[in-house]
Amino acid sequence: MVLGPLGPSLAPSVLKNRSLYRWVKPVADWYVNLSGWRRVGYKYDDLIPEERPDVERALSRLTPREAYDRQFRLKRASHCSVLHDILPKDQWTKPEEDVRYLTPHIENVEKEEQERRAWDNMAIERK
Amino acid sequence: MLAARASAARSASRLARNYASVVDTAGVKVAAVDNGEPTSAVTFLVKAGSRFESKPGVAHALKGFAYKSTNKRSFLGTVREAELYGGVLSTSLSREHLALSAEFLRGDESFFVDVLSSFVTSAKYTRHELDEYVAPVCEAESTTALANPATRALDLAHLLAFRAGLGSSPYTSPGAHVSVEDVKAFAKSVFTPGNIAVLGTGISSEKLQTLLAQSLGGLSSASAPTSAPSAYFGGETRVEAHGAPETVFIGFGAAGVPSAELAVLAAHLNPKPSVKWAQGLSPIAVKLPQGTSVQSVLLPYSDASLFGLLVQGPTTAAVKEAGKAAVTALKTAGEIQGEELKKAVAKAKFAAASSVDYRDGLAFALGAKALGSFASLDGTLSNLEKVEASAYSKATASLLKSKPTYVVVGDIKSLPYADELGL
Numbered sequence: 001m002v003l004g005p006l007g008p009s010l011a012p013s014v015l016k017n018r019s020l021y022r023w024v025k026p027v028a029d030w031y032v033n034l035s036g037w038r039r040v041g042y043k044y045d046d047l048i049p050e051e052r053p054d055v056e057r058a059l060s061r062l063t064p065r066e067a068y069d070r071q072f073r074l075k076r077a078s079h080c081s082v083l084h085d086i087l088p089k090d091q092w093t094k095p096e097e098d099v100r101y102l103t104p105h106i107e108n109v110e111k112e113e114q115e116r117r118a119w120d121n122m123a124i125e126r127k
Numbered sequence: 128m129l130a131a132r133a134s135a136a137r138s139a140s141r142l143a144r145n146y147a148s149v150v151d152t153a154g155v156k157v158a159a160v161d162n163g164e165p166t167s168a169v170t171f172l173v174k175a176g177s178r179f180e181s182k183p184g185v186a187h188a189l190k191g192f193a194y195k196s197t198n199k200r201s202f203l204g205t206v207r208e209a210e211l212y213g214g215v216l217s218t219s220l221s222r223e224h225l226a227l228s229a230e231f232l233r234g235d236e237s238f239f240v241d242v243l244s245s246f247v248t249s250a251k252y253t254r255h256e257l258d259e260y261v262a263p264v265c266e267a268e269s270t271t272a273l274a275n276p277a278t279r280a281l282d283l284a285h286l287l288a289f290r291a292g293l294g295s296s297p298y299t300s301p302g303a304h305v306s307v308e309d310v311k312a313f314a315k316s317v318f319t320p321g322n323i324a325v326l327g328t329g330i331s332s333e334k335l336q337t338l339l340a341q342s343l344g345g346l347s348s349a350s351a352p353t354s355a356p357s358a359y360f361g362g363e364t365r366v367e368a369h370g371a372p373e374t375v376f377i378g379f380g381a382a383g384v385p386s387a388e389l390a391v392l393a394a395h396l397n398p399k400p401s402v403k404w405a406q407g408l409s410p411i412a413v414k415l416p417q418g419t420s421v422q423s424v425l426l427p428y429s430d431a432s433l434f435g436l437l438v439q440g441p442t443t444a445a446v447k448e449a450g451k452a453a454v455t456a457l458k459t460a461g462e463i464q465g466e467e468l469k470k471a472v473a474k475a476k477f478a479a480a481s482s483v484d485y486r487d488g489l490a491f492a493l494g495a496k497a498l499g500s501f502a503s504l505d506g507t508l509s510n511l512e513k514v515e516a517s518a519y520s521k522a523t524a525s526l527l528k529s530k531p532t533y534v535v536v537g538d539i540k541s542l543p544y545a546d547e548l549g550l
Binding site (some may be wrong): 030060061063105115116119124 | 255259
């Protein structure tokens with residue numbers, strides 16, 4: 001999981017601790033805005049490298065609508081890159097729109113892979 | 128001679144009568160018989176055939192979803208664990224029933240019953256499984272099955288004969304779109320207590336009931352889909368096909384419970400010889416040109432039956448000649464009596480009795496008993512014994528009076544039309 005497409009993350013432990021979350025959240029929001037993917041219309045999950053079998057499989061599980069929207073965002077953002085510009089402010093991704101639409105699929109694919117590995121390397125005990 | 132055979136058939140029917148009593152467990156009908164086989168088999172017979180489907184192809188997709196991921200175990204987990212136990216999981220779909228079967232060694236029943244019942248109660252029906260595994264398999268199965276001209280002809284014959292209901296095909300037609308929501312809704316409506324029968328062979332009834340009581344808790348109680356009672360229509364169609372034997376199907380159907388007279392008619396016309404390499408005494412067999420074949424097809428359903436002759440041959444001329452012979456035999460089939468009729472009755476009885484020799488036939492006979500859809504074996508045999516010459520010729524005449532179902536698959540330009548065969 002550490003070397004998977006999603007990489008290591010401290011987020012689960014931060015989310016568990018209420019007061020730590022309150023401290024970290026403003027910094028995280030500031031960092032997200034600074035990174036600027038929302039200014040070219042991306043969602044965070046659009047940044048996950050897709051050139052891997054597991055992410056490709058996860059991408060094939062998107063609904064047709066989700067896949068179409070993703071293509072549109074990628075195209076619009078690469079156009080921004082060509083123009084060396086960002087989108088007008090009304091087209092920026094709003095924080096509430098920036099949902100993890102791909103991560104659950106990637107996690108499912110990873111879980112299936114892990115299960116397959118477990119079955120492949122299983123040792124049978126006679127009782 | 129005939130009397131001796133009749134008594135043997137009666138004791139066979141007594142054996143069949145003893146084998147199982149139907150009990151309710153968790154609202155589900157359970158029937159089991161243990162004849163000391165080295166392996167056990169459990170079949171979930173669900174009234175979820177294509178005649179009940181809400182949308183074309185849903186029943187086939189539901190069959191494809193069998194043994195995929197459930198709340199208890201994943202698709203891979205089911206496959207690997209079943210392999211470790213050395214069992215075989217299989218499914219089959221007819222126009223009336225979906226059968227989910229597991230065959231396994233004695234002692235492994237708790238795992239396999241749990242696999243079957245967890246599919247029925249808690250299958251997940253995920254969209255990616257439909258796209259990645261179920262839909263491609265359904266498409267391949269349909270393509271393979273319908274590439275066979277005999278299957279194609281029978282499929283079309285059902286459509287012509289019964290239109291809606293029994294006419295709907297158990298194969299997905301190319302281009303039919305079935306979504307996961309459709310399958311989920313169909314599964315929810317068919318997996319209800321009154322709609323399922325659980326049949327065991329090689330397993331004791333008590334054991335099966337205990338296992339089912341533990342695992343079949345969460346069945347939904349939605350109302351099961353119903354199908355309008357079948358009516359017979361008939362008609363003619365011609366479909367182009369290449370590279371396969373030229374095929375003609377001449378069929379007649381009847382609504383209502385399948386009659387014993389029809390089984391006798393099918394046995395009388397069946398040109399399959401009882402001795403290998405012999406010609407057989409059927410009225411059709413003597414006139415068949417070299418290389419052609421005629422099979423008599425009798426498909427009984429709960430409220431209708433389709434009877435017909437499937438003529439196949441390498442060339443259209445040969446098929447035409449064989450078709451003419453078949454139609455002539457069909458027209459004079461009602462006139463037989465005496466020893467001829469007794470012979471046909473004996474053949475029909477053997478066919479009915481030997482069908483429960485094997486596990487599949489036995490499971491379906493038990494299922495028919497449990498779901499109350501049609502008569503059990505002993506009933507069938509005694510009905511066959513009671514067939515009289517007058518009733519037989521009346522039944523045959525009324526069958527032949529109805530509009531024929533005539534299907535041609537092959538070279539449609541030169542294969543005969545129905546009137547050219549004398550129908």
